[in-house]
Amino acid sequence: MNSGMFFTLEIIIADSSSLPNRALMFAFANSPFIINVWTGPAIAQDFFNMYPPAETSLGWRWGTGIWAIILPVVTIPILAILFLNQKKAKRAGLYPVSKWEGKSYWVFVKELFFELDLMGVVLITAGFALVLLAITLAGYQSEKWREASIIVMLVIGFVSLIAACVWEYKFAVYPLLRWTLVKDRTVACACGIGFVFWVTFYCWDGCTLYFLV
Numbered sequence: 001m002n003s004g005m006f007f008t009l010e011i012i013i014a015d016s017s018s019l020p021n022r023a024l025m026f027a028f029a030n031s032p033f034i035i036n037v038w039t040g041p042a043i044a045q046d047f048f049n050m051y052p053p054a055e056t057s058l059g060w061r062w063g064t065g066i067w068a069i070i071l072p073v074v075t076i077p078i079l080a081i082l083f084l085n086q087k088k089a090k091r092a093g094l095y096p097v098s099k100w101e102g103k104s105y106w107v108f109v110k111e112l113f114f115e116l117d118l119m120g121v122v123l124i125t126a127g128f129a130l131v132l133l134a135i136t137l138a139g140y141q142s143e144k145w146r147e148a149s150i151i152v153m154l155v156i157g158f159v160s161l162i163a164a165c166v167w168e169y170k171f172a173v174y175p176l177l178r179w180t181l182v183k184d185r186t187v188a189c190a191c192g193i194g195f196v197f198w199v200t201f202y203c204w205d206g207c208t209l210y211f212l213v
Contacts, residue, residue, distance in 0.1 A: 005071065047060075047063050115174050117172050120177070121176060123163050127161035128157070130153045131153070131154060131161070134157065
């Protein structure tokens with residue numbers, strides 16, 4: 001939920017800001033994290049005081065469920081702005097006509113299937129999910145890596161990843177992984193920087209909280 005909201009916000013910022021000002025807008029959008037360190041625990045403590053864990057489980061339920069109220073409320077302004085600008089664009093004749101307008105439902109579903117590359121998404125998601133799940137669960141099994149379920153997950157996972165590569169390279173009409181971008185050194189360096197950044201982040205993130213507490 002949190003990642004999806006910030007991903008959508010970043011897309012809106014990228015589409016509505018100039019390149020020189022984009023970094024400043026991204027920084028402004030992420031500025032609430034500065035105060036979250038102090039406000040988050042205080043709000044969580046208020047929930048536990050109102051609903052003591054020894055008496056009821058409503059505390060953590062409300063802590064999660066309250067976002068079903070907060071998110072719609074705080075997104076109403078930006079949604080209203082986007083909706084009003086869309087209406088202005090339609091009145092001015094600037095809003096593009098949908099390429100699916102006038103087409104049948106089945107043609108729409110077929111084109112959407114290929115444009116979203118659902119087959120590639122399923123294969124890649126299943127592959128990584130099974131491989132990472134097997135790596136995570138292997139240490140908790142009695143026979144470790146010899147456990148049949150671990151072996152099956154690894155085999156199916158790697159087969160799915162190989163099948164995803166074949167699908168993306170040979171059959172995908174709109175490939176999720178564009179090989180021209182994969183071979184581009186700029187894109188490869190950007191992905192490498194992102195990979196190193198998140199590895200270094202999670203090296204300390206999982207231990208800092210417990211160390212400080």
